[in-house]
């Protein structure tokens with residue numbers, strides 16, 4: 591109970607920091623994860639930008655993990671609400687598109703400040719580095735890595751501000767599926783991992799066979815088999831399913847386990 595109060599306090603502080611940065615910005619760049627742009631967008635941030643009259647660009651990052659056709663589908667869905675581009679920081683694809691889109695939204699200002707916002711782990715700090723052209727902001731496969739806003743000068747006319755990830759509302763299971771919580775923060779990671787397995791199988795029946803060589807379609811069995819394959823054992827030799835649950839969540843968050851959603855999964859096309 592006390593822990594969850596403390597977490598609420600922390601979240602409140604992080605949101606206040608994001609709010610201040612958005613207030614300061616001329617343009618807001620919202621980064622989302624290409625594997626599920628819909629679940630990784632922050633309606634709260636979008637609403638804030640709207641209320642403050644700031645133009646908002648949606649950047650679908652990690653495009654290397656998803657087929658181009660699906661990226662195009664997401665782009666046309668999201669574009670109904672905000673200008674949208676997709677890119678891959680890892681493959682350094684889409685940098686020119688990003689510069690062009692920022693320029694376009696800056697309405698010929700001489701100096702522009704961009705706030706880079708979004709859920710944890712979507713690649714905000716990575717996008718900052720892409721704009722800067724070298725490593726300036728620290729990135730990590732662990733969600734919740736950036737704790738304080740960081741201003742980086744990307745060009746003589748452009749300042750970009752990295753921000754801590756905005757944690758959306760939702761159950762722990764939902765937040766894990768959205769990549770926003772570290773598995774270590776959960777007392778019992780098994781229900782969240784089972785939910786993740788269920789969603790993964792609904793998107794791609796063969797995903798665990800491709801990734802781990804596991805053919806079972808039963809969520810608990812998938813975790814047991816992963817524990818067995820990785821040699822995660824408790825003292826008595828029993829399978830350590832909790833460790834397998836954490837490993838599976840980590841693989842999802844670091845991009846080793848790949849499945850993706852399409853707009854039709856949300857009845858959006």
Ligand SMILES: Nc1nc2c(ncn2[C@@H]2O[C@H](COP(=O)(O)OP(=O)(O)OP(=O)(O)O)[C@@H](O)[C@H]2O)c(=O)[nH]1
Pocket residue numbers: 651652653654655677678679680681709710711712713714715716717728729730731732733734735736737753754755756844845
């Ligand atoms: N496959 C792939 N991984 C990426 C890409 N961009 C970033 N990542 C990875 O995603 C993870 C998160 O990136 P960060 O830039 O730290 O994410 P963030 O949004 O700043 O996260 P927080 O600071 O925790 O809010 C890191 O492991 C990155 O290497 C990309 O284009 N493709």
Ligand SMILES: [Mg+2]
Pocket residue numbers: 714715716728729735736752753
């Ligand atoms: Mg970061």
